[in-house]
Amino acid sequence: MTTAVPPPVTVGRTALGALGLLALATGALESVVTPTLPLLQRELGMSPSEGALLSIVLLITGALVTPIAGKFGDRYGGKPVLIKLMSVVSVGGLVSALAPNLPVLLFGQVLQGAMVGALPLSFIIVRKHLTEGESKVAIGVVSGLFVGGGMVGTLSAGPVAEQLSRHWMFALPTIVVIGATVATNRLMPHDPPGRADDNGGVDWPGFALLSGTLVTLMLVLMLAPDLASEPLALVALVLLLVALAAGWVFVERRATSPMVDLRMLALPAMWKSCLLTFVICVGTAGAVYLVPQLFAASGDGYGFGAGATLIGLYLLPGAVAASLAGPIGGLGARRFGSRAVVTTGVVLMAVSLLAVAAVHTEVWHLVVGKAVIALANGLCVTAMVTSTATSVDQGDTGIATGLVLVTRVLGFAVGVQVSGAILTAGIPAGSDVPAESAFITGFVVAGVVTALALLVTRTMRKGVTE
The missing domain is CATH 1.20.1250.20 (MFS general substrate transporter like domains)
Structure with a gap:
């Protein structure tokens, strides 16, 4: 006897609006550093190399967190993982807003980098609660709002930092992120775990090797012009990159629950x-x-x-x-x-x-x-x-x-x-x-x-x- 599968819980426009607002706010928070980097360098006494590190640390964290967030969302459900992830992002935004120096700001940006994992989690939620045709449109809207939020942050960060302070350019989008996270938690229906049979733990060796691979890749790209006159150093970095990437592939192919x-x-x-x-x-x-x-x-x-x-x-x-x-x-x-x-x-x-x-x-x-x-x-x-x-x-x-x-x-x-x-x-x-x-x-x-x-x-x- 076949058991009928219950239809998905209907998602209202208000719930989708909260999810869209969250995408808009995270996009804005992600983009505020790039247009204000010269201002941050002046106020915090950063060297150009330190400024470059600040501009890429969020990307590196996001690239690492995203596959883990997507995997956990598939396993445990998109909504609970999304709420936890955005709690980390909110703390990161507040740390960046209150940061008195570069080390604290870097720590805040590391936490903020978790926001990149919010998109695949949003897609999990949308796909579980909407039909295939509706989910395509909803995914497009969420993606567009995230991109639009990035442009809003790029346009507004400079005036906010100059007219108020650098602290407010982090604080304002963070406040919206917190409000949208609370609204999403209250309005969006719970989605059931997707893989109850997947009990594998986190692939920490794969995570460490991928972290090293991405950091080394960024260093190669960033330092290549300066190391052109020192080919041995550049070759050493490239060899390290190849070794880390090969090690990561080796580990992932043999891991029980790969990253x-x-x-x-x-x-x-x-x-x-x-x-x-x-x-x-x-x-x-x-x-x-x-x-x-x-x-x-x-x-x-x-x-x-x-x-x-x-x-x-x-x-x-x-x-x-x-x-x-x-x-x-x-x-x-x-x-x-x-x-x-x-x-x-x-x-x-x-x-x-x-x-x-x-x-x-x-x-x-x-x-x-x-x-x-x-x-x-x-x-x-x-x-x-x-x-x-x-x-x-x-x-x-x-x-x-x-x-x-x-x-x-x-x-x-x-x-x-x-x-x-x-x-x-x-x-x-x-x-x-x-x-x-x-x-x-x-x-x-x-x-x-x-x-x-x-x-x-x-x-x-x-x-x-x-």
């Missing part, structure tokens, strides 16, 4: 999603880094010498486009399939990057180009996440989307570091401003890398439209 299921990564749908996400985010990071730099530059016949507030206004259309990309991408994936949405996004992004490389003599050239690139990136990432979330078993949703989101973080970090290295190499002797050719090279490299994604998109399944 990251590499067998899942071997599935065609998964490795294609991760490869596409990495390549697309490398290209996007080029624009994210290069466009503000070109706005601020004041070279001979290029650049605009804009200040931080003006740059924020120039980036506003991109913020709007990024916020809209999530819902549009979710709807597009539902109507036309993920392959069509990703292909459209890749073409838009590659053409925009190459167009900006060729034409960048007016402010509106960069404003329009950055907005189209932000929209295209949002379409691509949302389509990849929704495709991944709905192409694996429901019990693997957190692990699968966590892999894609970790790949997104790594792609962005690599793209920023490569773009920075191109500009550094393009500074003429006796000058502190990169040559125009360096900006052109950076945009062309980003465009070509993005276009390579088309080699993978053509092998994707068209997907099912609802």
Whole structure:
């Protein structure tokens, strides 16, 4: 006799609104350091190397926490793990807001990095309580609000820090995070554990090796330009990176309960999603880094010498486009399939990057180009996440989307570091401003890398439209 499976508990718009507000607030909290890094360096007496460490520590923590959060969400239920994770983020935000010095601020940023794991947990909750078609739209909305929150934080952090203080730029989004976490806990129905038979503990050896791999990767990317004159030191770092990565793969393949299921990564749908996400985010990071730099530059016949507030206004259309990309991408994936949405996004992004490389003599050239690139990136990432979330078993949703989101973080970090290295190499002797050719090279490299994604998109399944 077959037992009927009860229908999922209906989720109201208020509960989904609380989840969306949480995504918006965490996105804002994640992004406040980047535009205010020079101010933080002045107030806390940081050296450039310490500033670089502050700018990447949240990414490293997020990349480590995300797969664990997704796995625990699949095992124990998305909501309880999400609430615990956001409690850690809230403490981190308060520590950062009250930090009197760099070590305390670094500790706060380490705790805040747990926020990156909130997205796969949100996807677990949404998928358990909504139909497949509705979940695609909801995932797109949550993803779009997280991206939009990041842009809000980028635009508002500078004015808040200058008009109030650096403490308030952390405190304000943290207050919203706390309120949204409480609302989500009260309004969102409980989701049952997904894997009662999975009793394996945390893969601490895998966690340690992955931590070392990511830290070493960031050091290689950050120090490569400075170590060019010391090839032995650079080779030693690269060999250490290879050894740590190989050790991590060895441990994960033999672990009873691995931190990251590499067998899942071997599935065609998964490795294609991760490869596409990495390549697309490398290209996007080029624009994210290069466009503000070109706005601020004041070279001979290029650049605009804009200040931080003006740059924020120039980036506003991109913020709007990024916020809209999530819902549009979710709807597009539902109507036309993920392959069509990703292909459209890749073409838009590659053409925009190459167009900006060729034409960048007016402010509106960069404003329009950055907005189209932000929209295209949002379409691509949302389509990849929704495709991944709905192409694996429901019990693997957190692990699968966590892999894609970790790949997104790594792609962005690599793209920023490569773009920075191109500009550094393009500074003429006796000058502190990169040559125009360096900006052109950076945009062309980003465009070509993005276009390579088309080699993978053509092998994707068209997907099912609802």
